[in-house]
Every structure is written in structure tokens, then in C-alpha cells.
Amino acid sequence: MSVHVYEPLNTLKPVAENIWIVDGPQINMDIKIGSIPFSTRMTIIKLNDGSLWCHSPIQATPNLIAEINQLGPVKHLVSPNMIHYAYISEWQNYYPDAIAWASPGVDKRAASQNIEVTFDHDLTNQAPPEWSIEIDQLIFKGSAVMEEVVFFHKSSQTLILADLIENFEPQHSKHRWWRLIYKLAGIAHPDGKTPLDFRLTFTGNKITARKSYYKMLGWQPEKIILAHGRWYDMDGVAELKRSFRWLEK
Numbered sequence: 001m002s003v004h005v006y007e008p009l010n011t012l013k014p015v016a017e018n019i020w021i022v023d024g025p026q027i028n029m030d031i032k033i034g035s036i037p038f039s040t041r042m043t044i045i046k047l048n049d050g051s052l053w054c055h056s057p058i059q060a061t062p063n064l065i066a067e068i069n070q071l072g073p074v075k076h077l078v079s080p081n082m083i084h085y086a087y088i089s090e091w092q093n094y095y096p097d098a099i100a101w102a103s104p105g106v107d108k109r110a111a112s113q114n115i116e117v118t119f120d121h122d123l124t125n126q127a128p129p130e131w132s133i134e135i136d137q138l139i140f141k142g143s144a145v146m147e148e149v150v151f152f153h154k155s156s157q158t159l160i161l162a163d164l165i166e167n168f169e170p171q172h173s174k175h176r177w178w179r180l181i182y183k184l185a186g187i188a189h190p191d192g193k194t195p196l197d198f199r200l201t202f203t204g205n206k207i208t209a210r211k212s213y214y215k216m217l218g219w220q221p222e223k224i225i226l227a228h229g230r231w232y233d234m235d236g237v238a239e240l241k242r243s244f245r246w247l248e249k
């Protein structure tokens with residue numbers, strides 16, 4: 001099974017001044033009844049001191065590492081949620097001086113998957129001094145299972161999400177039933193949202209989630225970068241309101 005990926009892969013693509021994405025290859029996430037294909041994407045921000053902040057690093061390739069080395073020194077490796085961390089140890093090998101930042105629960109999750117990774121600091125509901133001038137952040141609360149840390153790059157007005165919105169383009173898939181599955185899960189472009197299984201973990205605690213959502217909305221993002229599927233390069237506020245309408249009910 002394959003998913004649409006966003007060629008060219010493993011190369012820096014500018015989003016705005018001091019912010020880039022890198023589209024990665026398909027990965028397969030194992031579930032009880034098989035595996036689900038995902039496209040991958042990381043985000044890189046150049047901080048005011050010239051160092052690089054890397055959100056949800058994808059599998060490193062020599063070409064990508066060479067491009068990044070031209071851009072500046074990698075200083076921060078960020079796991080936004082407990083299922084986005086798999087390549088951080090690989091990046092630590094390339095950049096042993098980088099600081100690895102843990103999302104809530106990622107240590108336990110990695111241990112349960114027998115994936116060795118060492119984090120230096122925990123992410124909190126407040127941006128640390130290392131990047132608070134350039135990037136704001138909050139922990140999106142309310143899920144019984146997974147809290148994602150969301151980020152806002154102030155100068156480019158870009159919201160950076162991992163799984164809170166997924167927006168696959170199954171129309172590019174040869175498999176018709178696959179389109180149906182993505183649609184049923186609520187993660188098909190143009191109506192990408194929080195995946196249904198993740199949405200269900202907020203049941204009974206939507207009031208808490210709404211507080212996080214409204215704070216995020218208050219950033220008034222123009223762009224929204226997602227880890228999976230087509231990202232939004234404009235109309236961020238409208239896209240946020242559309243994709244989080246499940247929280248209004």
C-alpha cells in the first residue's frame with residue numbers, strides 16, 4: 001500500500017523567511033490489523049542566533065544533512081508528541097551537541113517500543129528561553145491518550161502541527177477503498193482534521209481541549225504546517241476553524 005508523498009523528497013523547501021519544510025518518504029505505522037502508510041514532513045526554523053530548531057525530524061539522508069549543514073548548526077531536536085520521535089537518535093548521531101526535547105509521555109512510549117533515545121529536556125506549556133522570542137508553544141490538552149505540543153513561528157505566522165490535523169490526498173491513490181478509509185477517518189483533503197481515533201480520546205474532556213484550541217486560534221496563523229498530507233500555505237485561521245469544528249459540538 002502506498003500513500004502520496006510530496007516530491008522532491010529530503011530537500012529543504014522554503015516556507016517563509018527562516019522557516020523550511022522537508023518532505024520525507026512514506027513510513028508504515030504498524031497497527032493490530034496491519035500497517036498504515038503515512039507521508040512524512042519535518043520543519044526547520046533558523047533562530048536569531050543562527051542555530052536550527054528541528055521539529056519532528058524525518059529519516060536523515062546524506063543530501064539532507066549536507067543541505068542543513070549549509071544552513072546552520074542544528075541545536076534543537078523536537079519531538080512534538082509521543083509517536084513522533086523515531087529518528088531523533090539518528091540525528092543525535094549527526095549532531096551530538098544538539099538538545100533533544102521530549103513531548104509528554106515520549107520516554108515511556110519509546111521504551112515500550114524498544115527504541116533507544118535519550119532526551120535532554122521536557123517540553124512544557126510554555127516556550128523555553130532558548131526559542132521563546134521566535135516561537136510560541138502550548139500543550140494541546142484534553143486527550144486521555146496523547147498530548148501534542150504545538151508551535152507557532154511568530155515572524156511567519158506559521159502554526160506547526162504533527163497529528164492534530166492530518167490532510168491526506170487519497171485522490172492520488174490507486175486504491176478506491178483507501179479514499180473511503182481516509183474520508184471516514186476525517187483526514188482526507190480538503191477536509192483534513194484530527195484523525196477519528198485521536199478525536200475519540202478527547203471524549204468527555206472537550207472543555208479542556210477547547211481552551212488549547214482557542215489559545216492556538218488566538219495566534220491567528222496564516223499558514224499551518226502538518227506532518228502528514230497537504231499543508232496549508234494560506235487562510236490558516238479559516239482552516240483551523242474548519243478542522244476543529246468537531247470540538248464545537
Ligand SMILES: [Fe+2]
Nearest residue numbers: 162163227228
Ligand atoms: Fe504522525
